[in-house]
Amino acid sequence: MREIRLALVGFGNVGQAFARLLIEKQLELETEYGITPVVTGIMTGRHASCINPAGINLEQALSNISQGRPLTELDTFSFSGDTLEFIQSCPADVMFETTPVNPISGQPALSHLRHALEHGMHVITANKGPVVYGYRELKELAARQRLGFRFESAVMDGAPIFSLFRHPLRGARLLGFSGILNSCTNLLLERMGQGESLEEAIAYGASIGITETDPSNDVDGWDASIKVAALATVLMDHPLTPVEVDREGIRGITREMIAEAEAAGERWKLVCKAYWQDGDFVARVRPERVGPESPLYSVGGTSSFVNFELDVLPGLGVLESNPSPKTTAYGMLADLIDLEGEQA
């Protein structure tokens, strides 16, 4: 049995779901994979931070958060420095990063990951920012340090995308992909099809916690663009930032246009695409009308879908339905199991 010490940087919905999943899967992790994860530090934005080299009681930590009480009330050492100091102080083997995405620079997550790698920790993040802005640097740093850098949950929550190429799709070359990667706009377009205005649909999205803090991140296609950039950077070895993606959001789509498409048996979707064409790399996000013969047509609500075109598989689609913070948390757990499998 191998004890693995985890430092959690960020303890919002995903961080908490990850803690719950660690509790739920504890026995399975021990019996199936021979690992015992012990959380030695939690850094939060609003509930103070704590470190306990002997292990933090996750049930208590979750209970405190749910009651709006600080983690420092636990039988742990409270910690009052910044995140970089936290990373230096927390005795951990793996850092889990779940702070909010910064689509402009990937910061401060990028610095957190760099710092953790420099201090000898594997890093696992659900944050696409550092993947887009620091993939090569972090990958090389991790390799030099003989450490792992994993980010399965950065795109399509916990659905296996990056790990699909890491293992099952070895020997295959990715030629291009297309799909619906921003589930928020997908939901907004669906609500507009039911008669709501964009503003009403956004308000609904916010009420169920789907719309991100800044709606323009979704509505203007930035979130989709950063996901296209992440997939192109990692899977096609073509580094790309969101501004390099030819981007058009859904603000130009009216209820009338949606009704017109519906009358023709079609639906508007915010479609992501990237592929090589005559030596040029094409990457774009824009609203398109899709018919019932397209796998994108039935992708509804908060589901997402990506279709890969490979030299050896003409079409391989991955559909993720009904994601939740638990789904994202699972992607991070899968990263941990994969990383530990490589170390064992």
Added chain:
Amino acid sequence: MREIRLALVGFGNVGQAFARLLIEKQLELETEYGITPVVTGIMTGRHASCINPAGINLEQALSNISQGRPLTELDTFSFSGDTLEFIQSCPADVMFETTPVNPISGQPALSHLRHALEHGMHVITANKGPVVYGYRELKELAARQRLGFRFESAVMDGAPIFSLFRHPLRGARLLGFSGILNSCTNLLLERMGQGESLEEAIAYGASIGITETDPSNDVDGWDASIKVAALATVLMDHPLTPVEVDREGIRGITREMIAEAEAAGERWKLVCKAYWQDGDFVARVRPERVGPESPLYSVGGTSSFVNFELDVLPGLGVLESNPSPKTTAYGMLADLIDLEGEQA
């Protein structure tokens, strides 16, 4: 660089596509994975069989077959015994099995795989028969012999299904699945929707090489049932044979029923399902009407789709479009890379 000697048992469409893929991917296999596959034996049904410990020229072998000439014309040792003798005689590290499926017993493929494992070869098969009828036995035999037993191409051609659970989905528990696993009936129902009778559609399927030798294998749901059984056996640890699947084929579906469904905006699909319900295992294949909100609705032509329900991922779908023998061949190559990765 590690040389791996391969014995090919079966050299039909898939076996030949595999040989072409070995040629196409030779450089990549050497540079990316450090392996040099060398085919030392080919056993065919109609073109005689040959063994050459120094390696068979695959270009010549493919050329001979395409001209209807026997393999024994090559600069190789001809071989005239049966398959079991071939396996004993061929100096190989890995046996590739691509003989036709026997849905009743999995034979003789099951014996071939057993024999190869007993003689110290890893085995890779595209044949679902031995997976359904010999999974546990072959898995245990392979483990005792410290050899690999892989069968990615047994279900949904080369799309990653079994390998998805082997690596990326570790730590996840499969609760059930549903999908369209027999692309032939999917095509037949589509053709019937365009006005053909079942017989006309079958004739078309045969003309493009889609319908299997015995159409009842597809039409009566046997092929779908054996795939359900394979997935349940391997992925849900619930051994099942095709006769244990509650099975109804598409013979009862008339053009009128298809037109009626179409008028209601729906389509008939041969739907496969397996799941646990109140402690009972439910496994069935039967025609169902699906609407445009279902991911099954847009699965057309020879595409196939499966949706997995996991404890940590409410819905994870895999869609395979436009498969060909090359797709199946790729699944076997991926198996080889995976297996060699474990040995390295």
